[in-house]
Amino acid sequence: MHQLHGALQLVENADREQLLRLSRTFLRVEEIIDSVTDLRRLLDLIMRESEQVVDAETSSLLLFDPLHDDLYFEIAHGPKGESVKTVRLPVDEASIAGATAVRRTPINIPDVRDSHFWNPDVDQETQFETRNLLAVPMQRKDRLIGVIEVLNKSNGDHFTDDDTDVLLVLANLAAIAIENAQLYEEKIQAERLAALGQAVAGISHYIKNVLTGLRGSMSLIDTAIKDQEYELLDRSMLVLRRSYGRIHHLVRDMLSYSKGREPNPRAVSPNKIIEELYDLMKESALSKDIEIKIDLEEDMPVLWVDPEALEGILLNLITNAIDAVYERCLIKPDPPGMIVISSSYGHETLRVSVRDNGTGMTEEQQLRIWTAFYSTKGSSGTGLGLAVTRKVIEESGGTLELESSLGHGADFIFSLPSPPV
Ligand SMILES: Nc1ncnc2c1ncn2[C@@H]1O[C@H](COP(=O)(O)OP(=O)(O)OP(=O)(O)O)[C@@H](O)[C@H]1O
Ligand SMILES: [Mg+2]
Structure with missing residues (x-):
């Protein structure tokens, strides 16, 4: 309320020149709030605008920490602004920022030497000589967000009442931006915790x-x-x-x-790896009435690929295919369960497809399956298989594609860049 009243007062008192300058500043600040997503940079820009519009040499923005009931410097301009970032000011009458936070009203100090508040420690830290200072609170409804300070009026002895009103409006805009960012952060945190849970x-x-x-x-x-x-x-x-x-x-x-892993390419024959996996898995597939077939590139050269990555990818895709075919055959035994693994080579790229006639997936499912821990298999699946598979393929510079529709099986096709030896 105070801010709105201040802003109206300001508009009534301002001459044309001033009015133009103010509206340009407010417009620019709104633009900044709309376009800058990084909160620290956004506040930094708002503080630069504040300095300009009230002709201050420098400025700082302190945020309220409700946990410790004190204020800390989030933005501190000036030659040694960084060194002040370790200073924390209690919310009490011992400092100007602290008192502004306690009283929730602006404090304008025309000459710091005459002020009982003045605490020269910060000046000593920053090697900056403060002559005069204006501090305004930032709040949203009754919640204290922080304090904005501008220091040393450039063309005049001290800050004016108009400066106070402008700074209050800017403090209000900054408070909205900070609150939005805090709410967003809380939401993300809650979502992360839910996902982790x-x-x-x-x-x-x-x-x-x-x-x-x-x-x-x-x-x-x-x-x-x-x-x-x-x-x-x-x-x-x-x-x-x-x-x-x-x-x-x-x-x-x-x-x-x-963690991810560094690809470790070696000279290998991809067809041999596929055949070994085929030998390993064909029996357990057959015990579920599923036939695995292989259709391999005849002229496959020895390639420079990471054998562990290739094995891991194939193992995950074939296991998934077996599960999907088995699930479909339980409900609808015809046609017989079948998985085809095929390989081809061209343009220094190895292409492998694992195609099955299992359950298939809806479009919505196809979007979700890459998310870690997404599984439709209850306690027999972790939901990590495809997330890891895609990551390993991408770490090797390759791609993974999927063609599927519900009731018509699935075809996972991956490519790995692999020069011949
Ligand atoms: N070939 C497929 N046909 C139909 N659905 C599939 C196929 N492959 C994967 N899916 C679906 O994608 C989900 C995620 O697969 P993913 O391999 O990531 O995890 P999972 O197989 O459930 O568990 P695990 O971590 O043990 O592999 C599966 O639960 C399944 O619903
Ligand atoms: Mg799996």
């Missing part, structure tokens, strides 16, 4: 599942030893190994997702 819940569920397998195999091993049943020992070791493998992959995926 979901991720932790998902991983805990997954790990709990693996632990159940581990506990089962431990009691099986106990029984096997007690009864000297070696066949049972074999079976329990199988469960133990599978559980170990699941935790191992989880940790590997989490590490590559959070």
Whole structure:
């Protein structure tokens, strides 16, 4: 209210020249608020405008820290502004900024030497000689946001009442910008926490599942030893190994997702890697009535690729394909489950496609599957597979594309730049 009254007063009192200058400043500040997204830079620009419009040599902006009930310098112009950033001023009558915050009204000091408030420590720190000073509070409704100070009137002995009114309007604009940024930050933080909570819940569920397998195999091993049943020992070791493998992959995926890894290209034959994986997975696919076929480039040269990356990508894509085909066949057994892995080479780029006739995905699903921890598999999936796969491909300078529609399977196609050896 005070600000609005001040602004109106200002407009009534101002001559034409002044009015033009003021409206230009307000327009520029509004433009700054609309176009600058980085809060610190935005405040920096508002303070420069403030200095100009009230003819101040320098200025500073202090923000209120409700946790410590004090003020700290967010922006401090002037020759040694940076050194003042460690100074904190309590919200009390001991300093001008503190008193402005307590009283929530402007304080205009025409000559600092006559002021009982004057605390020369800050001047000593900044090696700046303050002659006169004007401080105004920044607030939103009743909430204190901070204090703006302008120092040393350039063409005059001290700051005027008009200067106070202009600065109050600018302080109000700055307060709105700060509050918006703080609210935005709080919202982002809340979203991050929610996402983190979901991720932790998902991983805990997954790990709990693996632990159940581990506990089962431990009691099986106990029984096997007690009864000297070696066949049972074999079976329990199988469960133990599978559980170990699941935790191992989880940790590997989490590490590559959070840290990333440097590609480590070596001379390899990509077709050989595909064939090895085919051998590894064809039996378990067949046990689910799914046939895997390979269709490899005949003239594939030995290439310069990262074999671990290639293996990891293929493993994730083939596992997903098996899951999707299996899920579809449970509901609709015809046509028989089929996965085709094909490779080709051209323009120094290796292209591999993993195509399946599984469930397929809606367009909306296709947008979401790349997000870490998005999974439709409950506790049997972590939702990290595709996020990691895409990251590894992009780290190698490649691309990953998807063609799919609901009920018509999916085709994941990736390209890796790989010069011949
Ligand atoms: N070939 C596919 N066909 C249909 N849906 C798929 C296919 N591949 C992935 N999806 C969908 O994308 C989701 C995310 O896949 P992603 O590999 O990231 O995680 P996940 O397989 O659920 O778990 P994991 O981390 O164990 O791999 C899957 O849960 C599934 O819904
Ligand atoms: Mg997966």
